[in-house]
Amino acid sequence: GWRYVSFYDAHSRLFYDSPKGDIEYILVTHWMPMPEPPKPETNNE
Incomplete structure (x- = not known):
């Protein structure tokens, strides 16, 4: 199906x-x- 992105005012x-x-x-x-948003990856070395 189709998907549309709309903006709410x-x-x-x-x-x-x-x-x-x-x-x-x-x-x-x-x-x-x-x-x-995804959390940034951390390198604990």
Whole structure:
């Protein structure tokens, strides 16, 4: 299936296809927050 990345604008409470907000998506069914970044590896020699 297709996956789209959208940006949420808290002021308008709408989802857009770019940070510029030029195309609005009104049929967003769900979203998920970004995962935590991986922890750096450490060498304890």
